[in-house]
Amino acid sequence: MAHCGSNQLVCELRQRFWIPKDKALSKKTVRNCVTCKKFNSAPFSYPDMGPLPKERVTQAPLFSHTGVDYMDPTVLLTSGEDEKRYVALYTRLVTRLVHLEVAADLSAKSFLLTFKRFIARRGVP
Incomplete structure (x- = not known):
């Protein structure tokens, strides 16, 4: 009688x-019965997805629609001294392609340097 249906019980x-x-x-x-609930439960169903934004479905040049974010600092050990370095994360909105650039700090000057390196390698977004 262990964990059977109600009719069999x-x-x-x-x-x-x-x-x-x-x-x-x-x-x-x-x-x-907790065990029966787990065994007889319905599988997880993902919710219906809403419509994608226009920028995500139209064909466009690489990195024409770009998002940028900073990651937490990474500690580097150089010449016996700890240094913090930040990572600028450039993301292509269409395919989620990622481009990483290292930044010295969180200043605007450091961001502009990473942005110039991004433009030099990938072109103007």
Whole structure:
């Protein structure tokens, strides 16, 4: 009788015992059983996806629609001294292609240097 359906549970119980309202009791028992809930649960279904933005579906040159973000600092050990370096993350919005550039700090000057290197390698977005 271990973790069976409610109908099988009723049949097994009726062979040995007489229980009033046994069908309702067996349904309630199976419904409240944690193991049966896990075993009989429906698989996860992903929600319906909304429409994609125009920039994601139209054909365009590489990195024409670009997002930029900074990652947490990475600590480098150079000549016995710890140095923090940041990573500028340039992402192409259409295909999620990633381009990484190292920045010395979080200043605007450092960002502009990474942006110039990005433009030199990938072209103007």
